[in-house]
Amino acid sequence: MTDALPDTTTPLTEDERWQRAEDWSDYRKAYGVSADPVIRKSEHLLFCAGWDARRNRDPETHVEGSGRD
Incomplete structure (x- = not known):
């Protein structure tokens, strides 16, 4: 089931830092x-x-305005 986890090993870009x-x-x-x-x-x-968790969230399952931005 670990396939569903976001890839948290992707380093931050300069802009993200x-x-x-x-x-x-x-x-x-x-x-x-x-x-x-x-x-x-x-x-x-x-x-x-x-x-970082917000950065790595799955955009397909995120609903804008849900109160969980």
């Missing part, structure tokens, strides 16, 4: 992050995991 960095900056401005560097690193890793 910049976009993710910009999105992380916007997230920090909007929601703030912990002053503790260990927690902040964890927050960043979780943000990147979510960003």
Whole structure:
């Protein structure tokens, strides 16, 4: 069943790296992050995991406006 999983090994393009960095900056401005560097690193890793998951989603099964963008 692993054939159905998205390919998460595809490296980010240069544009995607910049976009993710910009999105992380916007997230920090909007929601703030912990002053503790260990927690902040964890927050960043979780943000990147979510960003990457959205990047790798299957466009055929995604429905715009479903509340799960």
